[in-house]
Amino acid sequence: MNAFVQASHLRSTGTTSGSPVGSDSRRGAWSAGSLRALLTSTLQGDQVIVVSNRQPHSHAWRGGSVQVSQSAGGLVTALEPIARACAGTWVAHGDGNADRDVVDVNDGWLAPGSTGSYRLRRVWLSARQVRGHGDGLSNSGLWPLCHMAHVRPRFASADWDHYRAVNQRFADAVAEEAHRPDPIVLVQDYHLALLPALLRERLPRATLVSFWHIPWAHAEQMAMCPWLPELIDGLLGSDIIGFQTSRHVRNFMESARALGRPAVAGPRCEIATGGRRTRVRDFPVSIAWPGDAEDCAEGSGDDAGCALATLDASRPSTSESRFLGTIGWPYPAGMKLIVGVDRLDYTKGLIERLQAVELLLESKPQWRGRLRFVQIAAPTRAGVAGYARLQCELRAEVERINARFAAFGPAPVLLLDTHHDRPAVTALFRAADVCLVTSLHDGMNLVCKEFVAARDDEQGVLVLSQFAGTTDELAQALIVNPYHLAQVAEAIHTGLAMPVHEQRQRMRSLRATVQHNNIYRWAARMLLDAAAVRGSREPAGTEAAAQREADALSGKP
Numbered sequence: 001m002n003a004f005v006q007a008s009h010l011r012s013t014g015t016t017s018g019s020p021v022g023s024d025s026r027r028g029a030w031s032a033g034s035l036r037a038l039l040t041s042t043l044q045g046d047q048v049i050v051v052s053n054r055q056p057h058s059h060a061w062r063g064g065s066v067q068v069s070q071s072a073g074g075l076v077t078a079l080e081p082i083a084r085a086c087a088g089t090w091v092a093h094g095d096g097n098a099d100r101d102v103v104d105v106n107d108g109w110l111a112p113g114s115t116g117s118y119r120l121r122r123v124w125l126s127a128r129q130v131r132g133h134g135d136g137l138s139n140s141g142l143w144p145l146c147h148m149a150h151v152r153p154r155f156a157s158a159d160w161d162h163y164r165a166v167n168q169r170f171a172d173a174v175a176e177e178a179h180r181p182d183p184i185v186l187v188q189d190y191h192l193a194l195l196p197a198l199l200r201e202r203l204p205r206a207t208l209v210s211f212w213h214i215p216w217a218h219a220e221q222m223a224m225c226p227w228l229p230e231l232i233d234g235l236l237g238s239d240i241i242g243f244q245t246s247r248h249v250r251n252f253m254e255s256a257r258a259l260g261r262p263a264v265a266g267p268r269c270e271i272a273t274g275g276r277r278t279r280v281r282d283f284p285v286s287i288a289w290p291g292d293a294e295d296c297a298e299g300s301g302d303d304a305g306c307a308l309a310t311l312d313a314s315r316p317s318t319s320e321s322r323f324l325g326t327i328g329w330p331y332p333a334g335m336k337l338i339v340g341v342d343r344l345d346y347t348k349g350l351i352e353r354l355q356a357v358e359l360l361l362e363s364k365p366q367w368r369g370r371l372r373f374v375q376i377a378a379p380t381r382a383g384v385a386g387y388a389r390l391q392c393e394l395r396a397e398v399e400r401i402n403a404r405f406a407a408f409g410p411a412p413v414l415l416l417d418t419h420h421d422r423p424a425v426t427a428l429f430r431a432a433d434v435c436l437v438t439s440l441h442d443g444m445n446l447v448c449k450e451f452v453a454a455r456d457d458e459q460g461v462l463v464l465s466q467f468a469g470t471t472d473e474l475a476q477a478l479i480v481n482p483y484h485l486a487q488v489a490e491a492i493h494t495g496l497a498m499p500v501h502e503q504r505q506r507m508r509s510l511r512a513t514v515q516h517n518n519i520y521r522w523a524a525r526m527l528l529d530a531a532a533v534r535g536s537r538e539p540a541g542t543e544a545a546a547q548r549e550a551d552a553l554s555g556k557p
Helices: 004-012 032-041 074-086 126-148 157-177 195-200 228-237 247-259 351-364 387-404 422-430 447-455 487-495 498-518 521-532 542-553
Strands: 048-051 057-062 066-072 089-093 108-111 116-124 184-188 209-213 238-242 270-272 276-282 336-343 371-376 413-416 435-438 461-465 478-480
Touching: 032 387, 032 521, 048 074, 048 157, 048 387, 057 108, 057 247, 074 089, 074 116, 074 184, 074 521, 089 108, 126 157, 157 195, 157 521, 184 195, 184 521, 195 228, 209 521, 238 521, 247 276, 247 487, 276 371, 276 521, 336 351, 336 422, 336 447, 336 487, 351 371, 351 387, 351 487, 371 422, 387 413, 422 447, 435 487, 447 461, 447 498, 461 487, 461 498, 478 487
Parallel strands: 048 089, 048 184, 089 116, 184 209, 209 238, 238 276, 336 371, 336 435, 371 413, 435 461, 461 478
Antiparallel strands: 057 066, 108 116, 270 276
16 A cells, blocks of 8 residues: 555544544534634623735726636635634735725725625825835745745845835734724734734734734745844744744744843743743644635635635535536536646646646556646735746647647646636636645645535535645645655555445545534634733634623524
């Protein structure tokens, strides 16, 4: 038995994240209602402000009218259910060409929805600031620095100046939105690393929680950033810093120690600065579980820009749902379907993934003419050098592979390098025999969780990179090294040939884990830690008690 299959098979009979296989994973599950109750009880209805560079909704002029669209990305997928549940305020950069036309006199817009509304406060940035802060330091410097995907980061002093100015602009906006001196502020991601320290000066009584959605690389690699001390000190303005995995926590602690910010002695990861302590914890981000009436009905953003929202459980799946003609590619009966859904980014391992499919067709001739691989690669970061080149390389690889196997039937690979709506992606997920998530490096990756959530038929196989943060939770996937093309090809073969009973055993366990560790549990863990910081109680052992109280307040049995 192949080593990766054997290890995964041995894990398939165990438990994941405390959720036994076959158990009632809804028992004790967090929801929008219990999260609201938590704010009312444990946090006494405190004001919650979410801050991110990317806004959850944008307005644009189309055909003489203003249309609103939801932004793509895992960050929006993760945070919008929280903003709605908390009826909070979201501060973000307004980048739509009609955004200024719909805001009130205070640059705000009410984001409506059946699951609750929240206020979106827009921050206006100049084109030079967008290039220097976003395309420059954030996405040409910090993004490749933190992802071990062998792209050289670029650092320019002018970009750093814009980065500081934009963080200050966000600090001003948050201070204006705070209607009390001690709000809970959830600062999101690498674009705003300086913001916590700036807010600490403006709102000293605020509870500041920062979450770094991408990896934090090892200390030696992070030291390449010329302004790493400033970034770390900015983050240490937080009461709590969250990362996706315990590995990222350890890496951050080592970076801080290397710069003379020593950890506090004790079992917890804490750093003392300026008479305060900053806790550093892992909070694996997740999704809203489909089927809950309150869960993310308005959502539409995953890593590829087309998330799953609430699914109709009566919708047919697998063979009955093979209606991919809706996206312009009829799906012949009897074909095996492999899917990938990603942003068009070099960290996703798209070239290597295509080459692994090619190797499968080369080494396993029985699959020639019998499988199709559909890869959605939604365009992103047009202003960053290298992304347009990656798109050209992907197209060339697809043409080459399809030409090589043209004699065996229809083209085996289809690249869809445009944005696709939720029904199309849902159709792909629910029809797929194998889903490939083979990132070269990822903080978490929500695509694999959304694939699992879509499979209420308990079929389909997930092939997952060992370098994605989700690997810690989703042990029943087929775990692979994305650089080892032969291993990925063998995993695809194993998935395509896997008996239905084994698919169901694995998928049942995966679904129990994702359903239990949903987005509201992620938010609740951070907010419970925030409550502890505010003096209510220590974090250890609080979740079960707070869950019982929240369930009682929200009317759950």
